[in-house]
Amino acid sequence: MKSIALLGGTGSIGDSTLDVIAQHPERFRLRSISGYRNIAKLIEICKRFRPDRVVVANEQSAKLIRDALAGADFTGINCGERAEILWGADGLDAIAADAVVDVVVAAIVGAAGLSSALAAARAGKIIALANKEALVMSGSLLSELCLRHGARLLPIDSEHNAVFQCLPFAATARQGQEGLASLASSDRFGVESITLTASGGPFRTWTYEQMKKATVREAVKHPNWSMGQKISVDSASLMNKGLELIEAQRLFNVSPDKLQVLIHPQSIVHALVQYRDGSVIAQLGAPDMRTPIAQVLGWIDGPAHRIGSGVQALDLSRIARLDFELPDLERFPALGLAIDAMRTGGNAPCVLNAANEVAVAGFLANRCRFTDIAACVAVVLHKMANSAAPDSLEAVLQTDAQARSLADEAMASLRSRYA
């Protein structure tokens, strides 16, 4: 029986994780969960899964949930006592480092998930990682901590999980992060390239001129996946794929030259690994996050073990056709900026991520055009991306804050231009 800490339990990754856990009550227990805004949903989850520890954003939410659970006939499934209610960053760090926990599912979005991911790494946990920013912002901080403390990062993001499945180590005995990082880069395994696919987003066939006039509503209409607004805009600009390239580079320790993007509108093939002998291994599946989550949870239960996810078998004869094309960096400059930032290294990925968050928020608030997102990121990168990678959580947060402030300035100057 494996104990799971679910960080960011009320979002879509949380839904999928709980769905898989519920299908395997004999294998997995929800030891702890965190939620942020949606307290009502968190209460429902607690009643159903009876975790021992619950983390919310602040003391006020803690009181709310304590009162709600006091009314329910609720004791923790492991400890047999009333659930312990914690709050804030300390609470997150505590459940991430909890000695009882086997697997930390790190699904908190954005910079807010960084500290707890680092805490899980320090505690030597298996980290099922859905949070992109932890790897993109923190440089090699997270992977180095994993190496030092014997922790292991297993990707839940569908493309990275697909890469993981296409590399041979998915089948080998459990090993530390060293194994994960060396397998893609070690010469004898003959990895020539790693390709992440991208749907191409809602603007795949649009001209740049058309994209200038794109509305928020048009930008968040992802063709295949149902996701939050921020990541949907990133999919439309292909910045999401750029951030994923950086994530892959850190996760698998490969040279940026070996990482590629292929536009694949059907989102059935999630990633491909090209080997030296001419073989390409690909992972395919319906766009459903329960598949990568079940793959990771099955894997920790034993090398190459597979458990059910509730996802139906893929019927390729029904899908009938898969298309592939190269991304157009002229129409999608955000992807080019991310590739440059990956090659530059240092603080560039952290700056790229922060500036993009500010710019996307500006676009979602109708404060700039869709095409201004990349323009804003380019300005901030030009001003800031010249120094070494931040080497501590504080340095990361400082770089992040500085980039956000420069992005705010850039956005203001854009606004004045339109005024």
Add this chain to the structure above:
Amino acid sequence: MKSIALLGGTGSIGDSTLDVIAQHPERFRLRSISGYRNIAKLIEICKRFRPDRVVVANEQSAKLIRDALAGADFTGINCGERAEILWGADGLDAIAADAVVDVVVAAIVGAAGLSSALAAARAGKIIALANKEALVMSGSLLSELCLRHGARLLPIDSEHNAVFQCLPFAATARQGQEGLASLASSDRFGVESITLTASGGPFRTWTYEQMKKATVREAVKHPNWSMGQKISVDSASLMNKGLELIEAQRLFNVSPDKLQVLIHPQSIVHALVQYRDGSVIAQLGAPDMRTPIAQVLGWIDGPAHRIGSGVQALDLSRIARLDFELPDLERFPALGLAIDAMRTGGNAPCVLNAANEVAVAGFLANRCRFTDIAACVAVVLHKMANSAAPDSLEAVLQTDAQARSLADEAMASLRSRYA
């Protein structure tokens, strides 16, 4: 340094194997080779690769090659002496069981390759298997011998090699045939289905009425692979895919229900394995036999090792589109017959194979129509496929001979029908 015995060295698998060996002189030595008809080519190969032992069809050919090599400045690369010239089935068995040999590449076509494959199994060799008939004709004889003597079958056939690469054991440490056979069938690895792709052959879009009038020339025009005449006709009828299903069933020890065929005209995806969690792992590559050969030779050099094959990296953006459709068993009854034979088991696969060989030879000699091939196989299966699997080489050859004789009769009655 691994020593290789190449059985059937003058055909297309031989060409590809020698090409890969020549790229890795520090890893592989050609210890021995056999050739059948093309003595001139065999002589050239011997001069270039300097094997210690050469096997030809008969004493006359042996004299021919001995004289030719006596003229050349030729000593065996391992033994430092003149190459030993052997002949006939005993010669093949001898080089297959040779104590010095690490890997036997079994590429002799048809029933002629069966005895030496069994000899290699008895000697506990790693067998890189390109000969379909050894598994199709012999029932579980070959795989049981492998189990008993610690031999291991590694498939070179592109579809089966692709399945091998999509199963987790390709990455794990070397193990006996037991590991290979149990991995696909063991529940914890969650294999839900194994799909072999088929190009659909030259008649993919033809009606049954059109196929009735198909000429030999039309039937041997394979769209993607360049192969011999017999296998080209089998590709046109989809019998080839049926034989491959039977081969896969024996190689991976899976239930017939788990084996599927998907028509995929581009021949880029060679096989797919569907797992319980919704993941599908696929192997893709250009249609070039050097890839599966290099994969197998790399693998024996260390788990998950990959060596170069000379095959260029796949460019999916150039291929742009992959199509998939279900096979039509009404238009391609040969595939249905093979599926039935696989499910029936016993002597049925052996009978199917023998009757098909006779019928295809008849078609190639313009003695029957293309559509009569399946009709002839159906008649022979109906008459003979009711008994247990042959349990010795003699019993296999007897079943094979009886089926051939019934197929000859069936062909004669077809001829009289047209007369």
